[in-house]
Amino acid sequence: MYSLLDPSRFVVFITGATSGFGAAAARRYVAAGGKVIATGRREDRLLELRDELGADKCHIIALDVRDRTALQAAIAAIPAPFDAINVVLANAGLALGLQPAAEADLDDWQTMIDTNVSGLVYTVRLLLPGMVARGGGHVVTMGSVAGEFAYPGGSVYAASKAFVKHFALAIRSDLQGKNIRVTDIEPGLTETEFSIVRFKGDESKAGNVYSGTKAMTADDIAESIFWATSLPEHVNVNKIQLMATTQAIGPFDIYRQN
Known part of the structure; x- marks a missing residue:
């Protein structure tokens, strides 16, 4: 019978596992006795993670979630026992730039x-049939407080994360009777590589985001993910x-003429 009450039965497919929330979640599930399929674009990071966690606990796949064909082929080729996936952590995501809308780079918008x-909907859609066939599972999407507070x-x-929130709610309804749970994780200020990516490697700008404050950590978020699924x-x-x-949550943004 399907069960996740024994943590050793976790088999978790994680996108964006090369850093941040994804890597922290991989470590948390393996520490509990589970197995992970860690995916991401940076193969060197994945190899380091596999060396750290052990090949018997961590199967790695270098891919870009935007490539639906590659993602589909990779999922079809996952070997046993890693193919018995019962948790999907659709974590891959990013922010690029912080310019006003009239000045933003359209390529950055498209990438987001x-x-x-x-990438998130490809991941979830391709892995859902297997979980349905195996009698249950858990889909975890990675949203953001930005999806509610722009x-x-x-x-x-912010718009992309609002989509994630409503997608999670909608598929939860679609999956009634399938023994599949759905949780959207919506973090706020967390010190990871997020701001370095947003500012395209400018560590000074990224550091200013966290300067003088105490942000959450990737481990904090991974613990919340683990709790919800367990x-x-x-x-x-x-x-x-x-x-x-x-x-x-900040005050209303009110424009005032001088």
Whole structure:
């Protein structure tokens, strides 16, 4: 019978496992006795993760979630026992730039849409039939507080995360009777490579985001993901929204003429 109450039965497919939330989640599940399929674009990082966690616990696949054909082929080729996937962590995503909408780079917008939206839905759609056939599972999507509280310069990023939130709610309804749970994780300020990617390698700008405050860590978010998936099977956590204690929802943005 399908069960995740024994952590050793976790078999977790993780996108974006080369850093941040994905890598931290891989470590958390393996520490509990589970197995992970770690995917991402940076093969060198994946090899390091496999060396750290052990090839018997960590199967790696170098791929870009935006490439639906490659993703489909990779999933079809996953060897046993890693093919008995019962948790999908659709984590791959990014923010690029912080310019006002009229000045933003359209290529940056397209990359965010292709990764945060298309890559996520490809991942979930391709892995759902297997979980249905095996009698259950858990889909975890990686949203953001930006999906609920937009901010200047975050237009397409925020919109992409609002999509993730509603996609998770909608497939939860679609999966009624299939014994598959769905949880959207919505982190706020967390110190990872997120800002370095957003500012395209400018470590000074990235550092300013976290300067003088205490942000959450990737391990904090991984623990929340693990908690949601390890609850009794009759309990579904629809979403977990987390913020650093030093972060709160800001005031309304009001334009005033001089």
